[in-house]
Amino acid sequence: MSSPTAQPAESYNPYEAPKADAPAALQPEERSRLRLASGGRRFVNLVVDxxxxxLFTFLVGMIFGLLxxxxxxxxxxxxxxxxxxxxAYYVSMEAIFGTTLGKLVTGTRVVMEDGSRAGLGRIAIRTLCRFIPFEAFTFLTRGAAPVGLHDGLSKTRVILVRGADDAR
Incomplete structure (x- = not known):
């Protein structure tokens, strides 16, 4: 006996893997439609992160202390x-979730230049590039939709996934 609101078995599977937020690979004309995060959002990411x-360091210290x-x-x-x-903070958050606490707050996430999910290797490169002195501020120099040094070297982008585009 099935209810009139029941969905066919092939359209709903509660055990299937979650669908990706970003498409696997975008065509060149679709890449231009990626909404890059603004410098203001990127700065908020920096502060919140x-x-x-x-907090992450405190929690790791507490765990080590208890053990x-x-x-x-x-x-x-x-x-x-x-x-x-x-x-550890950036690689674990961005590789597992595609986002960090700052990106969650601002509705942004890390993807590859083509819009696909960034892999562990690219995230590791991205994070190592953050150790370059004053690198954190390189995204502030490129206008409304900036690409920082760590974005360019790792071939990743921070895109807007939630909320309206920022006023330019």
């Missing part, structure tokens, strides 16, 4: 520890 990185490994943090070089935490 800095706070997210501090009896607090001396690892006490004996580690602060700069090296900061770089490791930054790498």
């Amino acid at each position: 800095y706070m997210g990185l501090m 009896g490994g607090a001396e690892v943090f006490e004996q580690a070089n602060d700069t090296l520890l900061g770089l490791v935490m930054m790498f």
Whole structure:
């Protein structure tokens, strides 16, 4: 006995993998339709992600402390520890979810230049490029829809997936 509102079995499968947000590969004319995030949104990403990185580092420190490994943090070089935490934060968030806390707040995500999902290797390159001094501000110099140094070198883009386009 089926209800009149039941969907055919082939149109709905609760066990199938989630559908991707971005198409696998866009044609060149479709690439121009990707809505790149503005410099303002990118700056908000930077600020919120800095706070997210501090929270992530705090939580990792708490876990190490509870497991009896607090001396690892006490004996580690602060700069090296900061770089490791930054790498772990960005790579884990962007590779798994395609977004970070800052990007969630601003309705943006990381994709490849063609609109497909960015893989672990590209995300790792993108994150390593963040270690270049003053790189975080390179997206502020290119107008309303900026592409930062870490975007260009890793062939990725930050696109708007939620909300209206910013006024130009």
